[in-house]
Amino acid sequence: MEVSKDIETLLDTLESGHIILDGDYKVTFWNRWLCINTQIDKRDILGKDLFEIFPSIDAAILKRKIATSFLLSTPTFYDSNRKEPLIPIKRNKVTSGSLEMMQQQVTISPCNMEQKAVMINIYDISEVHEAKILLARQMKKVKALNTLLESQQDLIDKNIIMARVSLDGTMVDVSSKLCNFFGYEKEELLGEKISLLGSSKIPEGIFSELWSRVLGGESWSGELANLTKKHELKWVLLKIDPVFDGDGKLKEFSAFYSDITNKKLLEELYIRDPLTKIYNRAHFDKHFNSLFGDQRKTSTPSALVIIDIDHFKKINDTYGHQTGDEALIVVASILEHSIRSEDMVARWGGEEFVMLLKNVSKDEAIEIAQKLRSKIKEANFASSLTLTCSFGLTLFGSSDDPIESFKRADDALYEAKNGGRDRVVFK
16 A cells, blocks of 8 residues: 555654555554664665564464454554563663663554555554553552551651551551642641541542451552642552551551652653543453453443534534534533533444443433433533534344444444434434
8 A cells, every 4th residue: 555745754753653554464564663673774664574573473463453443444452461562662762771672552543445555553662661660660669668667667757658557447547648649738637537548539439448358357559649738639559458456456557659750740741631621442342352351241231422523524524623622622521511520421433422331221212312412412512513413232142242332332323323313222
């Protein structure tokens, strides 16, 4: 597949790798980023079989991913957690990190259905992995310091974010590091419940699990959103260990915090759509596939809903792309704030959104979709614009698979669009 000069120029300016393969898996495009990072010139790779140039690639998996992308006409994702990256690239930036090889996130997208041409996009996510390594090291330090608790009190007080907590959740002692981290004076925290440091972002079920575990004499750890005295959001990895007296009776808890705010912010960049701020397609795919594993544990079905803004091209052409962007943002906000905490909505691409409704019946799913349809139609948009959406939905259970479920929902959406739009269709 030949690439136009304008597209080639654009792809060569991007700080990411872009490969186009023809139907025989031969390289027909290799952008400048790849030339620089792999030290392989375009002239040396164009027309060559990708698997011959890079024998470390798991050909069976990559071919299966390519076939899936053509079957669904959507991008697929090469697992970034694999031991070997898709294209082995040594890190060439000045860094104090410990990773020798670049960690990659890879998407595979069909770009010419007739010629079976596919584009492979490679993004450098080494910094995310560095953050994970750093966090693991910090936790190792916390464990080592915990063994020296009695003899190293001063060291712990100044360097570890920790608290001693009574059995009813009252803070009986806090370190100076914790006070500095959350912006409190020590006297403001002593005698207060440890929940003072929490935030509304913590699901109620997390607290139930936490207290059930620690009151049973077990340790608990997990990522939580906390608030400082100035109401600044801080993400922490919290580990709570039981403390026993000489008779083996539970007397209190030790709570250790590690600041992972930057890590969480970095993660958010990868899972959020930059325009609407709701989840992106890659994160939805990961969540959706994991849900099918969970679904086999329950007899109650869940619903998959695909939403499409009606006449969106006409909106852009008539009112301009800024109004089109506002429409996307408002619809995304309505969808996100109208569902339950256990449900999920994401931008699927363009003017399409996708939504998961956990453990609902057909009638419940249709009722929710109808309410959302009405909310969107009644919403206030710029330029006195009246906006409508079409909804296609289906239920899936233990006997379904992701591809078939998406096909049913997509067929339902197609029927809704052809049936006059601004309607909900179930299949």
